[in-house]
Amino acid sequence: MANLKTIRTDVVGSLLRPPGLREERIRFDEGQMSAEALRERENEAVRGAVRLQESVGLDVITDGEVRRLNFQDSFGAAVEGFDANRSTIKSNERRVEGAAPGQRWEIKEMHNSGTAISHRRPVKARLKLARNVPLEEYAYVASVAKTPAKVSLIGPDRISQRFDYEGSKGVYQGLDDFVDDVVRIEREIVDSLVKAGCRYIHIDAPGFTAYVDKPTMEQMKARGEDPMANFSRSLKAESRVVENLGDVASGIHLCRGNQRSMWHREGTYDAIAERLFNELAHDRFMLEYDTPRAGGFEPLRFVPKGKVVVLGLVSTKTSEMETVDGLKRRIDEAARFIPLDQLAISPQCGFASDVVGNLISADDQKRKLELVVETARQVWG
16 A cells, blocks of 8 residues: 555545535435435445546545535534534525635625534533544545545634634633643544544644734734634644554645635745644645745745645636646745655645535546646656
């Protein structure tokens, strides 16, 4: 089996939902479709996601996250304790108003709907794992795939940023108390995945770009928080989730927002890079690098030996196709600051971080995945 810590191609997680699946989810939510019928439709969608990824030759695949309404469901739909109910697709489809592809969206423009960690919410009881969603997803995709499958979990940093600790003091003493429970639950999920045979644990951590995004840091300060104290807490928590996994690979994905081809944050990695790369216990750092909002490759000089940076150079937000030559030039630029042997390539984010998906076609999606594989072949052989 390939060493998944050093593979040259990667995929962030979500794929566009196949035609009809969203409508069938609505039918299920409205009581017009059985859970068994929906599950079989989702199984079919997973098999399609596997065929697509294996046909283009990716080194690792996912189930496309087609069972999720949102990438955060790995935790939001798995735990009990939040003072929130899981929403339907109908509300999810209308979560952002007055927005257009390529622009920044603001959380305040979203309806107060969605999964437990879609907004800052309080809890009504201490969190507990009620349903191991990632394990269920892995069990099926592993049964139908020939290529190793990875599983993505939303990381403690994003979960803690979406926790209304002010309104939860009757349950948790503060953020540290809450984060301890989050880490305990997530480590339980990770251990169950490893026991089931999963060899690659992937953490989605879009919240880390909050620490380079001025508006988001100002929001933290307005709540009386120290952004860098939050950053330090999150570095420790993220590492506790994946430390000491032996030969099982772990990767962390940082991005600046990905919904309906829009973005949410901006800022380069420079201010957090040295601590990020040296304090996190991950083998692979999946970094969004498809737009100037991410800055240059200079921060990669802080990456320790033995770690791999997966350059997210291929945009999932637009149908405009990158070229192999253009991608090779960018990889060469990155290799000025980190050895080529410590680099890999992937799309910049998922193609459908929620059920609606980005505004590109299934054909665009396939061609972009093929481009990732072909570029890797030409660069690394």
